[in-house]
Amino acid sequence: MTTTGITRRHACLAAAAAALLPASRAAMAQQAYPSKPIRMVIPFPPGGSTDVLGRAIGIELGRAWHQPVVVDNLPGAGGSIGADKVAKSPADGYTLLMGHIGTLAINPSLYPKLDYDPVRSFAPVAWVARVPNVLVVHSSVPARTLADLVALAKARPGQLAFGSGGNGSAAHIATEYLKLQTGASLLHVPYRGTAPAVTDLLAGQLQLLFTGAPALLPHIKSGKLRALAVSSPKRIALLPDVPTVAESGVPGTKDFEADQWYGVVAPAGTPADIVAMLNRQINQSLNTADVHARLAAEGAEPTPTTPQAFGQLIASEMKRWDRVIKSAHITVD
Secondary structure, eight states: HHHHHHHHHHHHHHHHHHHHHHHHHHHHHHOOOSSSSSEEESSSSSTTTHHHHHHHHHHHHHHHHHHHHEEEOOOOOGGGHHHHHHHOOOOSSEEEEEEIIIIIIHHHHHOOOOOOOOOOOOOOEEEEHHHHEEEEEEESEEEHHHHHHHHHHHHHHHTEEEEESSOOOOHHHHHHHHHHHHHOEEEEEEOSSSHHHHHHHHTSSSSSEEEEGTTHHHHHHHHEEEEEESSSOOOOOTTTTTTTGGGGGGTTTTOOOOEEEEEEEEEETOOOOHHHHHHHHHHHTTHHHHHHHHHTTOOOOEEEOOOOHHHHHHHHHHHHHHHHHHHTTOOOO
């Protein structure tokens, strides 16, 4: 073989080796990850649904990968403080955020100077669960259906009061969406958390509430509260006899949906192979008995899907709730 032929052969081999490098590096990354503890940031205090679901997923990841998942609660500004910390963390798969509808879809419209963008600042990893809201009224309210309630609210404008966990909370936004779609006239009374709102509803200080099922279910069963509708596209197992808002027949509610939802994201730029590994493992975790039990206790339904589908959800929800927030002139305290 001539010197020229040898040179050409070496060049071809070098080019082939270079072409294999990205694939080799990806394979090595998959084999190595995770090689140290993973940090799961919960942007709310301990005890809430975001915290419960984040810890449940963390336990399952730790069991599967034999690496601890350290839960870090960083509350404040409606979840924005913790979310911003994750957005600014290294994009290596070792810092994750358990976000929810507030941090990933509502906050951009509530906080004009938000330091992160839910679409550009994060890599969507896994949609974990959805939690249907349940519309309830105090037993003294003469409404047996959503249609009855809307008619009553229009006949008594501003006289029916609904509570929420605070201005801009998921319950507040969901009820404003219901008002927008039906034309019902309702008075908002914000509280510092859902529990005190439920307490005043039971006392008759409020007339209605539209929030997650777990806080309401015992009182629905006791007859103190009457469930009129659920926010999901289909009826829920906890309340199979309660129709969806879309089933009510009220004009403007044909495609109504206003569930709360939760999901995991990582900093933007996290390698696609690591995102894929996390997505597969989290989806598997959603099928375990332990996670099923924790989800059921929160009134949540598992939603395993792809990172791409979760990213599409985030983008579409940002647009939808921006319209509601601007139409209702909602601002935070």
